[in-house]
Each structure stands twice: as structure tokens, then as C-alpha cells.
Amino acid sequence: MKQAIDVFHEYIARNGLKVTPQRMLIVEVFMGAGGHLTTEELYERVKATDPSVGQATVYRTMKLLCDSGLAKEVHFGDGVARYEQKYGSKHHDHLICEACGENIEVLDDEIERLQEDLARRHGYVLTSHRMYLFGVCGKCRSDGKRRPARED
Amino acid sequence: MKQAIDVFHEYIARNGLKVTPQRMLIVEVFMGAGGHLTTEELYERVKATDPSVGQATVYRTMKLLCDSGLAKEVHFGDGVARYEQKYGSKHHDHLICEACGENIEVLDDEIERLQEDLARRHGYVLTSHRMYLFGVCGKCRSDGKRRPARED
DNA sequence: TTCTATGCAAACAATTTGCATGTCG
DNA sequence: CGACATGCAAATTGTTTGCATAGAA
Numbered sequence: 001m002k003q004a005i006d007v008f009h010e011y012i013a014r015n016g017l018k019v020t021p022q023r024m025l026i027v028e029v030f031m032g033a034g035g036h037l038t039t040e041e042l043y044e045r046v047k048a049t050d051p052s053v054g055q056a057t058v059y060r061t062m063k064l065l066c067d068s069g070l071a072k073e074v075h076f077g078d079g080v081a082r083y084e085q086k087y088g089s090k091h092h093d094h095l096i097c098e099a100c101g102e103n104i105e106v107l108d109d110e111i112e113r114l115q116e117d118l119a120r121r122h123g124y125v126l127t128s129h130r131m132y133l134f135g136v137c138g139k140c141r142s143d144g145k146r147r148p149a150r151e152d
Numbered sequence: 153m154k155q156a157i158d159v160f161h162e163y164i165a166r167n168g169l170k171v172t173p174q175r176m177l178i179v180e181v182f183m184g185a186g187g188h189l190t191t192e193e194l195y196e197r198v199k200a201t202d203p204s205v206g207q208a209t210v211y212r213t214m215k216l217l218c219d220s221g222l223a224k225e226v227h228f229g230d231g232v233a234r235y236e237q238k239y240g241s242k243h244h245d246h247l248i249c250e251a252c253g254e255n256i257e258v259l260d261d262e263i264e265r266l267q268e269d270l271a272r273r274h275g276y277v278l279t280s281h282r283m284y285l286f287g288v289c290g291k292c293r294s295d296g297k298r299r300p301a302r303e304d
Numbered sequence: 305t306t307c308t309a310t311g312c313a314a315a316c317a318a319t320t321t322g323c324a325t326g327t328c329g
Numbered sequence: 330c331g332a333c334a335t336g337c338a339a340a341t342t343g344t345t346t347g348c349a350t351a352g353a354a
Binding site: 305306307308309310311312313314315316317318319320321322323324325326327328329 | 330331332333334335336337338339340341342343344345346347348349350351352353354
Binding site: 170171172192208232 | 317318319320321327328329
């Protein structure tokens, strides 16, 4: 099976770019980290392995990853960009707990279908969409936890 | 019928704040402007009436408006905050044309219902959500227009 | 060797904040 | 009066860019 790293190498090659240790490290850290990391978090983790890497390189590499289709930039509304893995993972929406910050990736075919319908009724052809559901998860409800909600 | 301006006055009073000409002007401009204005746009329009008003006051007042429930901050993903009127207008989602930038407010009860279901299946109780549909409107499709898409 | 990449610092854009002064209640 | 608000400029934050140097192909 084709690995994400191969996709990256192909992208690099196809565009006359170069494979560098920094890029490899950043891709590795990103792919190994599952979640929705901010550039800052990514930078910290990368520095843990190689303190000489600069922030700019992380920013530049994440942009490359997005262009190559491996990563996707998402915004939860707090002004910080986050990246999620895109390769091999299909489209999904987000279900976010406002108390503990848990972020579940969800998908509902019926909703997806209705979104298309809704757009069509307005004469639109959809290219993509983003859906964020905010609420409180079962665990936090029973804990009675609360946290200052993000902006809405 | 209670006007938006009354809500603002109540909020001001309830919190020991003060009514000032700047705040009145900003609220007036905002409520009169329908669309999804950025702070910058709002600032420009306010300056047209009173050039002495500062940006900071616009930022501060919009935050007040959000707290008072009159405005809502929305992010379309380009890094700039926009505000839409919240008072008297019910919840809606966004259908955005990537070619001309048109932004239609849409709502689909069925989708709303399914979102609740989806969340419930994961043990969540929803408090709010945001849904942005990106596509190309009928007019732009026939015009064959194209525009660099926003980040996704 | 020839471009591309990197690190660093300066540059930027959006937003926030400190402070002296002005003003609503 | 006295607390809150304002304008301005300086400060922050997140991100981008210019440049001299290092490094991949």
C-alpha cells in the first residue's frame, strides 16, 4: 500500500523540490500525531527532536503538506490554524466538547446528502464544506465540568 | 416590539457600563448594515460619520455587542473576523460562492435534526454548531468565473 | 554547480492593551 | 465626583518574507 510518505516524495519530485531532514522530521511528527495540531504544537514537538529547526520551516512545510494533499488546515474559530491528516482519511466533520476539548471526527451520510440538496436548491454546486458541532460530551456532563467556551 | 437598541441599553445598564455616542454610532452602523462585516469595514463606515472614532473602540464595542447577544462573530476561514446580526435573526448556516464571494444564509430543518441525532449517538448534547457550505453559484458557473479559493 | 531550503530576524496583519485624558451617570 | 470609555500608540499574536548561507540533486 502506498504510504503517506510516498505521496510526499512524489509531490517533492514532481515539483522539483528537495527532500531535507527537516521536512522528513516534520512530516514524521505530523503523521505520527493523529490529532489536530497547531503550528506551535507541531513546532514544539519537532524541536524536541531537533532544536535547530526554525518555526518558519514548520510553517513552510505544513503548507507543502497541504498542497500535496497530506494535510488539511482547519479552523475551530479561535484564530489559530490547526492541521489534520488528510491522506487515507476520508471527509469528516467535527464534534467538539466544550468542556474537555475532546474532538471526535464524525460523518453522517444523510447529512452529507442533504447538504448537497440544500445547495442545489439555491443553484449551487458544492465543492466542499465544513461542519463543526459544539456540545458537551457525556463524561463531562456527569462530571459537571465546565470551561469557558470558545467564541461562537 | 423590543428593538435591538433596547437590548443593548439593557445590557449596558445591567453591567454598569455607559452609553456613549461612539457606541451608539457603532451599533447603529452595524445594525443598519445587514451583511457580514469585518471590523475594518465597520471601522471605515463609522469613520465616514465620525472620523474621530478609533479602531480600538470598534473592536471593543463589537465585543460588547457579541456579549450582549446582538452580534455574532463568524469566521469564513480567511483569518479575518466578521460579525453578523444575531438579534431577531434565527440560527442559520452559510452557503458561500467561491467565485463571487456571495454568501447566502441557509437553514434546513432536517439537517438540524440530524445534527442533534448524530451528536446524541456520540453521547453529546449540542450547544451550537457552525456549518459552511462552499461551492459555485449558478451565475458564476455560467459565467465561467473562477477565483482563488479560500483555504479549506 | 545550480537551485532550492533553512534559520534568523525583520516585516506584517489582525487584534489587544496601557495610559493619560475625556465623559456619562 | 468617580468609575468607565476613548484615542493613540505601543504591545501581542500568528504568520509571512527577505536574505545570506547551507545543502540536495
